[in-house]
Amino acid sequence: MRKINLRDANQHFSQLVREVQETGEPVSVYRRGEPAVEIHPAVKKSAMRILTPEQEAALNSMLETARKFGRKSVGRKMTRDEMHER
Numbered sequence: 001m002r003k004i005n006l007r008d009a010n011q012h013f014s015q016l017v018r019e020v021q022e023t024g025e026p027v028s029v030y031r032r033g034e035p036a037v038e039i040h041p042a043v044k045k046s047a048m049r050i051l052t053p054e055q056e057a058a059l060n061s062m063l064e065t066a067r068k069f070g071r072k073s074v075g076r077k078m079t080r081d082e083m084h085e086r
Contacts, residue, residue, distance in 0.1 A: 001038070006031045
């Protein structure tokens with residue numbers, strides 16, 4: 001990880017942000033010789049964690065149940081067992 005002092009980071013902030021964005025390498029900013037903050041590239045949606053097939057199936061099952069029985073269960077809470085049966 002690249003290290004830079006606060007004064008240089010302040011004077012070249014736009015350039016620093018551009019470099020982090022392009023290279024993906026985070027930068028550590030130091031104040032008085034101590035680490036103050038780190039600048040990391042933003043996570044793109046395509047780089048976000050993807051659900052496993054089991055997680056995807058569980059999510060779809062839950063959404064399907066909510067669509068089917070959502071209005072019928074208004075006014076009372078379902079038990080954990082009732083939710084798993086559906």
